[in-house]
Amino acid sequence: MENASLVGLSRQVALRRELDVISNNIANMNTTGFKADSMLFAEFLMPKARDDSFMRPDRPLSFVEDRATVSNFAGGEIQTTGDPTDVAIDGEGFFEVESDKGVRYTRNGSFKVDATGMLVTSEGFRVMTTNGPLQLAPNETGFTVDQDGQVATSEGTRGKLRVVRFANLAGVKKETSTTFSAAATPTEVTSATRLIQGAVEKSNVQGIAEMSRLVEVTRSYQDLSSLLERQDELRRTSIERLADVPA
Amino acid sequence: MRALYTASTGMAAQEMNVEIISNNIANMRTSGFKRQRAEFQDLLYESLRRVGASSSDTGTVLPTGVDIGSGVKLVATPRVMSQGSVAATEKPYDVAIRGEGFFQVNLPDGTTAYTRDGSFELDPNGQLVTADGYVVAPGITVPANALSVAISATGEVEATIQGQTATQNLGQLQLARFMNKSGLEAKGDNLFLETPASGAPLVDIPGAEGFGSVLQSYLEQSNVNAVTEISDLIAAQRAYEMNSKVVSSADQMLQASAAMMR
Numbered sequence: 001m002e003n004a005s006l007v008g009l010s011r012q013v014a015l016r017r018e019l020d021v022i023s024n025n026i027a028n029m030n031t032t033g034f035k036a037d038s039m040l041f042a043e044f045l046m047p048k049a050r051d052d053s054f055m056r057p058d059r060p061l062s063f064v065e066d067r068a069t070v071s072n073f074a075g076g077e078i079q080t081t082g083d084p085t086d087v088a089i090d091g092e093g094f095f096e097v098e099s100d101k102g103v104r105y106t107r108n109g110s111f112k113v114d115a116t117g118m119l120v121t122s123e124g125f126r127v128m129t130t131n132g133p134l135q136l137a138p139n140e141t142g143f144t145v146d147q148d149g150q151v152a153t154s155e156g157t158r159g160k161l162r163v164v165r166f167a168n169l170a171g172v173k174k175e176t177s178t179t180f181s182a183a184a185t186p187t188e189v190t191s192a193t194r195l196i197q198g199a200v201e202k203s204n205v206q207g208i209a210e211m212s213r214l215v216e217v218t219r220s221y222q223d224l225s226s227l228l229e230r231q232d233e234l235r236r237t238s239i240e241r242l243a244d245v246p247a
Numbered sequence: 248m249r250a251l252y253t254a255s256t257g258m259a260a261q262e263m264n265v266e267i268i269s270n271n272i273a274n275m276r277t278s279g280f281k282r283q284r285a286e287f288q289d290l291l292y293e294s295l296r297r298v299g300a301s302s303s304d305t306g307t308v309l310p311t312g313v314d315i316g317s318g319v320k321l322v323a324t325p326r327v328m329s330q331g332s333v334a335a336t337e338k339p340y341d342v343a344i345r346g347e348g349f350f351q352v353n354l355p356d357g358t359t360a361y362t363r364d365g366s367f368e369l370d371p372n373g374q375l376v377t378a379d380g381y382v383v384a385p386g387i388t389v390p391a392n393a394l395s396v397a398i399s400a401t402g403e404v405e406a407t408i409q410g411q412t413a414t415q416n417l418g419q420l421q422l423a424r425f426m427n428k429s430g431l432e433a434k435g436d437n438l439f440l441e442t443p444a445s446g447a448p449l450v451d452i453p454g455a456e457g458f459g460s461v462l463q464s465y466l467e468q469s470n471v472n473a474v475t476e477i478s479d480l481i482a483a484q485r486a487y488e489m490n491s492k493v494v495s496s497a498d499q500m501l502q503a504s505a506a507m508m509r
Contacts, residue, residue: 012504015500016248016250016500017295017313017315019248019250019493019496019497019500020249020250020253020315020316021315021316022250022493023249023250023251023253023254023257023318023490023493023497024253024289024315024316024317024318026254026257026486026489026490026492026493027253027254027256027257027260027316027318027319027490027493028257028287028289028316028318028319029257029486029489030260030261030264030285030287030482030483030486031287031288031289031319032286032287034287034289037314037316039313040311066295066296066313067296067311067313068296068309068310068311068312068313069311069312069313069314069315070311081284081327082327082329083327083328083329108288110286112325112427112429112430113426113427113429114426114427114430114444114446115426115427115430115443115444115445115446116426116446117426117446122286122288122322122323122325123288123322136426138426138446138449138457139449139456139457140457141347141456141457154456154457168310170298170310170311171298171299171310173298173299173312173314174289174292174314174316175292176288176289176290176291176292177288177289177322178288178289183299207485207486207489210489211489211492214492214493214496215496217496217500218496218499218500221499221500221503222499222500222503225503225504225506225507228507229506229507232507
């Protein structure tokens with residue numbers, strides 16, 4: 001009797017989670033290097049008492065469960081900023097940066113030079129090159145990055161920005177501040193990946209798609225609400241009818 | 248309902264984005280103004296199912312988890328320190344910097360500020376001052392009988408005096424540059440102050456290695472690009488609207504839940 005309500009409720013909980021994911025995507029529409037998330041749902045079968053001796057065996061109940069959030073690692077639009085320390089990745093790969101908690105990966109290439117001349121992210125994480133972190137001397141000028149990541153200044157070549165890729169992107173976990181962490185060891189990217197100096201990669205959230213998902217979620221939620229209401233009504237009517245003792 | 252709060256962080260962030268864009272547009276004609284850019288980052292993620300957690304006794308692990316984000320924050324408003332275009336003014340004490348560097352200005356409280364706005368004037372004593380009357384360091388005093396003043400590309404200031412064939416050297420303009428010029432603190436009035444993030448100033452004459460040269464009778468315009476700002480404004484406004492749609496959707500869903508109970 002209660003089952004229909006419980007199945008409906010499991011879907012409502014899942015839809016609320018999906019709304020949370022959509023709202024986070026929309027909130028980050030203008031966040032440099034942000035990757036949109038989507039939700040994966042799975043059918044959760046609830047086995048009931050089974051016995052072949054019954055005339056009609058009971059069927060298992062099917063609930064819905066949120067299984068995973070999957071990040072969409074498709075590239076975002078490249079926007080030119082004119083800032084020489086902004087670098088965008090065109091193609092797959094991540095910049096390797098050194099945070100206080102260890103190595104992290106990011107697609108947000110809006111780098112800065114800090115007071116000591118270190119090339120850092122906006123969080124202050126050091127950007128790694130093949131020669132370790134890059135430190136510029138006070139009178140070093142003409143910072144250029146070519147499309148393979150080779151850094152050159154007035155002092156000559158200063159190493160290559162470490163841009164790495166993962167065989168399995170599902171193991172790459174989102175952290176705050178548009179950085180990612182991963183347990184797997186990455187490998188160097190192929191020559192298909194290009195770096196663009198003076199540009200950043202925008203968020204890959206697609207406003208229109210998120211809006212239509214938002215409408216879909218809201219409507220499904222409302223439909224479920226009315227389903228649960230009908231269930232409630234059904235129960236109420238049955239109680240009234242069955243409890244009605246003829247005089 | 249987390250979505251309500253997530254969307255509100257999005258609306259707050261876009262509101263600040265519009266504030267920054269409007270300040271850029273308001274300063275389109277401010278000489279030496281450098282445009283600002285809003286930089287956003289995502290907030291913490293809550294792991295409802297942790298990726299890599301074991302899913303069975305035989306050592307299989309979850310290939311992906313459920314991570315729900317909690318919105319966006321504004322992390323930085325760095326200034327884009329690119330060169331603005333230089334415009335001729337025909338005023339002898341207007342000086343533009345082409346390339347790296349800032350003029351140093353002595354503030355009344357004794358500290359030094361830095362500016363790219365070279366619209367200088369003379370005070371009653373003949374001292375070179377900014378439009379606010381602050382002395383440009385190192386001090387340069389123009390004698391009352393000077394016919395004309397010439398400033399070379401390397402900042403040498405020379406005056407032609409009536410009745411003299413040789414020019415008189417009045418001093419040398421100097422520039423300061425910083426390791427991290429985006430880390431300077433804007434004080435208003437086109438002035439910047441040194442911060443721990445900017446590093447200490449390096450002072451040298453214009454045209455030295457790594458320093459820009461100066462150009463007399465020219466002013467550096469603001470580096471605000473109207474087209475970029477307007478398209479950023481449109482994007483910010485649309486993002487704001489979409490976030491407000493999320494708020495109303497979350498509200499409708501809450502309402503639907505509330506209506507179930509009678």
